[in-house]
Amino acid sequence: FYFRNKHRPFLLFVSLLHVHTPLITTEKFQGRSRHGLYGDNVEEMDWMVGKLLDVIDKEDLKNTTFIYFASDHGGFLEAHRGNSQLGGWNGIYKGGKGMGGWEGGIRVPGIVRWPGVLPAGKVIDEPTSLMDIYPTVVQLAGGAVPQDRVMDGHTLLPLLRGTEQHSRHELLFHYCGVSLHAVRWHQKDSGTVWKAHYATPVFQPEGSGACFRRGICPCFGDGVTHHDPPLLFNLSQDPSEANPLSADTEPL
Secondary structure (H helix, E strand, O other), X not given: OHHHHOOOXXXXXXXXXXXOOOOOOOHHXXXXXXXXXXXXXXXXXXXXXXXXXXXXXXXXXXXXXXXXXXXXXXXXXXXXXXXXXXXXXXXXXXXXXXXXXXXXXXXXXXXXXXXXXXXXXXXXXXXXXXXXXXXXXXXXXXXXXXXXOOOOOOOOHHHHHOOOOOOOOOEEEEEEOOEEEXXXXXOOOOOOEEEXXXXXXXXXXXXXXXXXXXXXXXXXXXXXXXXXXXXXXXXXXXXXXXXXXXXXXXXX
16 A cells, blocks of 8 residues: 555555454453453554554655544443453543543544654643544645535644644534533633533443443433533533532532
């Protein structure tokens, strides 16, 4: 692929089965990590990505190739075998994969590399979306996104280059299937991010942070709680979504 396309623009999209259950880890990486089969699977993914980057470097394409690495969801908390947690860990963030709105299911890191164009080591703490990849790639290719419809994504280049300080997403809507569970509001010209939850999954057992009895949280029906008024959080001060705000404590 690289040999055929190294002298002209190319798009390479790699969608890895890693680190998704079932954890199909090759023998070479089994037992390599200190974190069981899931850790082994992460290490194998890291090796695979490294091999791709090595080819880009070897073909002298490093400074002319925009690379974006991301995950499509947070850890799958319900994935267990006995006492072994097989689906990852979401740190301080509540919830996990398939939960519609909680940060643990939708908040994932993105890593970008483009030496000579983007500064190394820069950390951007702004809400973006995987929907932004399409308009970013179109801009890089010198094209234009269709004008006959509303595009949900925005090019990431101004944010990455530092010509814009804030994400162009004022609102992000978080669905579970076809059910709207939460909305994130990135208050313009400020770093404050608010999130309103209209529906949240019923954790089983209660307080466990996941739907262990069902295997995965449902999007509607008796497996969710509807909130009227919505649960409201200030993510800038409470990223763990532990303390819902009330009109009494937060009149604004």
